[in-house]
Amino acid sequence: xxxxxxxxxxxxxxxxxxxxxxxxxxxxxxxxxxxxxxxxxxxxxxxxxxxxxxxxxxxxxxxxxxxxxxxxxxxxxxxxxxxxxxxxxxxxxxxxxxxxxxxxxxxxxxxxxxxxxxxxxxxxxxxxxxxxxxxxxxxxxxxxxxxxxxxxxxxxxxxxxxxxxxxxxxxxxxxxxxxxxxxxxxxxxxxxxxxxxxxxxxxxxxxxxxxxxxxxxxxxxxxxxxxxxxxxxxxxxxxxxxxxxxxxxxxxxxxxxxxxxxxxxxxxxxxxxxxxxxxxxxxxxxxxxxxxxxxxxxxxxxxxxxxxxxxxxxxxxxxxxxxxxxxxxxxxxxxxxxxxxxxxxxxxxxxxxxxxxxxxxxxxxxxxxxxxxxxxxxxxxxxxxxxxxxxxxxxxxxxxxxxxxxxxxxxxxxxxxxxxxxxxxxxxxxxxxxxxxxxxxxxxxxxxxxxxxxxxxxxxxxxxxxxxxxxxxxxxxxxxxxxxxxxxxxxxxx
Numbered sequence: 001x002x003x004x005x006x007x008x009x010x011x012x013x014x015x016x017x018x019x020x021x022x023x024x025x026x027x028x029x030x031x032x033x034x035x036x037x038x039x040x041x042x043x044x045x046x047x048x049x050x051x052x053x054x055x056x057x058x059x060x061x062x063x064x065x066x067x068x069x070x071x072x073x074x075x076x077x078x079x080x081x082x083x084x085x086x087x088x089x090x091x092x093x094x095x096x097x098x099x100x101x102x103x104x105x106x107x108x109x110x111x112x113x114x115x116x117x118x119x120x121x122x123x124x125x126x127x128x129x130x131x132x133x134x135x136x137x138x139x140x141x142x143x144x145x146x147x148x149x150x151x152x153x154x155x156x157x158x159x160x161x162x163x164x165x166x167x168x169x170x171x172x173x174x175x176x177x178x179x180x181x182x183x184x185x186x187x188x189x190x191x192x193x194x195x196x197x198x199x200x201x202x203x204x205x206x207x208x209x210x211x212x213x214x215x216x217x218x219x220x221x222x223x224x225x226x227x228x229x230x231x232x233x234x235x236x237x238x239x240x241x242x243x244x245x246x247x248x249x250x251x252x253x254x255x256x257x258x259x260x261x262x263x264x265x266x267x268x269x270x271x272x273x274x275x276x277x278x279x280x281x282x283x284x285x286x287x288x289x290x291x292x293x294x295x296x297x298x299x300x301x302x303x304x305x306x307x308x309x310x311x312x313x314x315x316x317x318x319x320x321x322x323x324x325x326x327x328x329x330x331x332x333x334x335x336x337x338x339x340x341x342x343x344x345x346x347x348x349x350x351x352x353x354x355x356x357x358x359x360x361x362x363x364x365x366x367x368x369x370x371x372x373x374x375x376x377x378x379x380x381x382x383x384x385x386x387x388x389x390x391x392x393x394x395x396x397x398x399x400x401x402x403x404x405x406x407x408x409x410x411x412x413x414x415x416x417x418x419x420x421x422x423x424x425x426x427x428x429x430x431x432x433x434x435x436x437x438x439x440x441x442x443x444x445x446x447x448x449x450x451x452x453x454x455x456x457x458x459x460x461x462x463x464x465x466x467x468x469x470x471x472x473x474x475x476x477x478x479x480x481x482x483x484x485x486x487x488x489x490x491x492x493x494x
Contacts, residue, residue: 005261006042006232007249008208009276013045013052013082015240018212018304020286021313022047022055026067028280031457032273033074038262039273040230043079046071048113050104050438051086051345054448057435058444064109065431072112077214079144083345086130089440097414102137106436109141118178123150123342125381131172135200135215142301146176146208149198153185153299154340159197165348178208178234182344183220184214184244188224196227210234211246211417212304216294218247224257231261232260236289238274239281242307250274280457296446301328301342302335303352311352323359330355337393339385340377347384350375365396370406373397 006454012032016024024047036044047056048068056064071080088104108114117138121127126134138145147169149162169177179198187204199207209225209232211218222233234246241248241310249270253263253444303311308328315321331351341347350371358364375384376397386394397403420428435445 003260003262005226005262005263006258007040007252007265008043008045008081008210008232008234009036009039009041009078009127009233009237009249010045010210010246011273013034013047013049014234015236015245015289016047018199018245018309019240019243019289022052023060023284024056025053026056026062026454027457028107028277029067030070030074031276032253033071035269035276037075037077038431039078039266039402043076043081045114046075046080046082046113048108049082049084052082053435053438057439057448060308062454063448064113066454068108068111068113076112079116080114081144081146082114082120083148084117084119085124086126088135095411097411098133098137099413099416100419100434100437103165103416103430105138105141105143105429109143113259115142116146118146118148118174119174120344121147121149121169123344125348127168129174129381134450135172135174142382142424143232143343144145144176145174145175146178147180148174148180148210150342150344151179151186151194152183152340152342152344153302154385156385157342159194161281162194163197163201166198170201170203170205172207172297176232177202177205179207179209179234180205180281181209183298183348184212184218184245184343185299185302186211186221188220191221191224192228195225197491199229204253206232208234210242213242213247213289213292214244214295214304215298216292219255221246222246222252226259226261237270239278239286239288242287242291243287244292245289245302247480253359259348259450260438270471283457298443301332302348303328303331304343304345304348307343307345307348307352311356313358320360327352327356330358334358337390339388340388341375341385342383347372353391365393366407368397368400368402370402371402373403373406374408377403377406377408447489 012024012029015158016022048064048071048339053064056062056067070293076099084105086101088101119126135145149165149169166177177198179195195209203290207230208231209222211221225233233252235241235249235252238248238250249265250267252264253267256263278288280286302414311327312321314325315324334351334355335341335343338351341351343351350369357367357369361367374380375386376389378386380386415427416433419437420426420433422434436442439445
């Protein structure tokens, strides 16, 4: 059995999604990218999913293609990954022509921004529908493919279910299988029974483990996974570790020491990254991940930390922040009635969105989101759990006038040239077309461009002269002290 422990760094992607409502600014990534790349991580997650594109353009007012270029230029050693699916537009995963999906990945691959794609294997029925074309495409591009099997608690998520799903995944021959506990629901006892089942049926394919700290048990789970032979774990760097994110890489390394597991991490460099991110968090008033106490309610509502983080963010913008608990309680009822979908993107968002509408309107299902009508129609496959849906509720959804309008027809592939005609004409660049496709128009893109250049943060490679030049342009800073081995220099900004 291998005695070396490997790490997938989740700081910039899952870490920001879980703790900072996906606020992963271009300047933040730029400030740590080179050091992250050289810290010894086997894989580094990058915030370049279509979901990130929307966030970056609409809220952060930045250009995601610039971010992709920075990632490609500054990160050339570690594998770069994100959660990828055949569909691109979040919550409309079944409506993307293959030509568009391929172009999106082509543009990222050309920039050197990605070389590993992590896909969900028990969420959308993709193993039978889209993977037959999507996987060969990714392999033709040299991508490492990691299939994730998502954990959930419900009457249908039994040991037999996970054995079946693991065997289905193995037939697809991914490079990696990883057991994904997105809501942090696993207990040590359940891990001891379930992880061996997955590893035994993996047919020699390496198995990684990914969990969240939501219930306060994640560090103990990683220790148990090490004992059972898992040799790749997903961790974050503080302040984007703990809380509802992944365990801290520092804690995981410290615990691995007691099992004589070696690693290739440069902990001093990672500490500098942590310090830099901590300064950014304080500067931008962003939360700092802290270890959480055991929270039994997580096993009841199962809402992932990133969804809760985003829910608080959205409700606060509507001045409804005092109703978060009500929405979460309602989401429990919604999930049961809909057949126990796995509480992972996009289903967790579906459940919480419908729950929020039910609470806000004061009447359950007075308004029904399109995605739940599609779910009732079986659009999201058996993986969604629709076969266990409350029959009366399903009949109600399918009797709505909107159900006829949403009737699903398999997506036919459409040439990019033809699609460009809908978004501005044949002269449109591939990059601009993709932005318009994801954003459904140009309004958000125009606003993003009006905002100007992205905000810069200081990195380890920022020259001293450039640092001082930036300080001189900030009127709120009156003194700068530069400390060296031979003494210090104090500069006054007049």
